[in-house]
Amino acid sequence: MSKLKSRYKVVIYDCDGVILDSMESNYIFYNRVMEFLGRGEIDRDDREAKRVLHTYSFNNVMEYFFADDLRREEAFQFAKTIHYRDLMPFMKMEDGFVSALDQLKGHTSLAICTNRATSMEMIIEDFGLTGYFEYIMTAAQVTNPKPHPEPLLKVLKHFGVEPDEALFIGDGEVDMQAAQGAGVPFISYKSDLPGLARIEHHSEIVRHVFSPV
Numbered sequence: 001m002s003k004l005k006s007r008y009k010v011v012i013y014d015c016d017g018v019i020l021d022s023m024e025s026n027y028i029f030y031n032r033v034m035e036f037l038g039r040g041e042i043d044r045d046d047r048e049a050k051r052v053l054h055t056y057s058f059n060n061v062m063e064y065f066f067a068d069d070l071r072r073e074e075a076f077q078f079a080k081t082i083h084y085r086d087l088m089p090f091m092k093m094e095d096g097f098v099s100a101l102d103q104l105k106g107h108t109s110l111a112i113c114t115n116r117a118t119s120m121e122m123i124i125e126d127f128g129l130t131g132y133f134e135y136i137m138t139a140a141q142v143t144n145p146k147p148h149p150e151p152l153l154k155v156l157k158h159f160g161v162e163p164d165e166a167l168f169i170g171d172g173e174v175d176m177q178a179a180q181g182a183g184v185p186f187i188s189y190k191s192d193l194p195g196l197a198r199i200e201h202h203s204e205i206v207r208h209v210f211s212p213v
Helices: 023-036 047-055 058-066 072-079 084-090 097-104 120-126 150-159 173-182 202-209
Strands: 004-006 010-013 109-113 135-137 166-170 186-189 197-199 210-212
Touching: 010 150, 023 047, 023 058, 023 072, 023 084, 047 058, 047 173, 058 072, 084 120, 097 202, 109 150, 120 135, 135 150, 150 166, 150 173, 166 173, 166 202, 173 186, 197 202, 202 210
Parallel strands: 010 109, 010 166, 109 135, 166 186, 186 197
Antiparallel strands: 004 210
């Protein structure tokens, strides 16, 4: 990469659906809450439910499924007892992700902007990602999680960069909307969302980040 220069000062990644394939673990998590309440499992053919549980923050997902349930507060409390490491066996890292990080590291700053609230430190450790990311923004650190631009704006502020000096890679509509709100160029990963580009594999990100010098 010595003859290449990064077009961006910061490359920012969403977590679920971009770094990790966590769909199965998400179903397991929220179905445990359903079981606790004596309700049936989430319909896996329900595309809207799938979109919500895969992309929104914990509080927003819980409100979506349980806002009108008389045992709403019990559901929230029970959900908080489910430990991340019980779900880890059902997650896997997206192919080529670490290889892409190895090519980017040292040429641009790397960050994460996720609607996860409490498990990112364990994910970084358990999946061997320690040392790659200079900053991690979670839903627990903001008043308004994605799709609000607040998380991305805080990432920009941390690095002291302008919106067009950063690149955000996400897979959900909430990612795209947050990027649009913050004015950050957006790349869509394994989805048909509009953006600067659409990629199907992490190896593709390199050609969008680097330019010859």
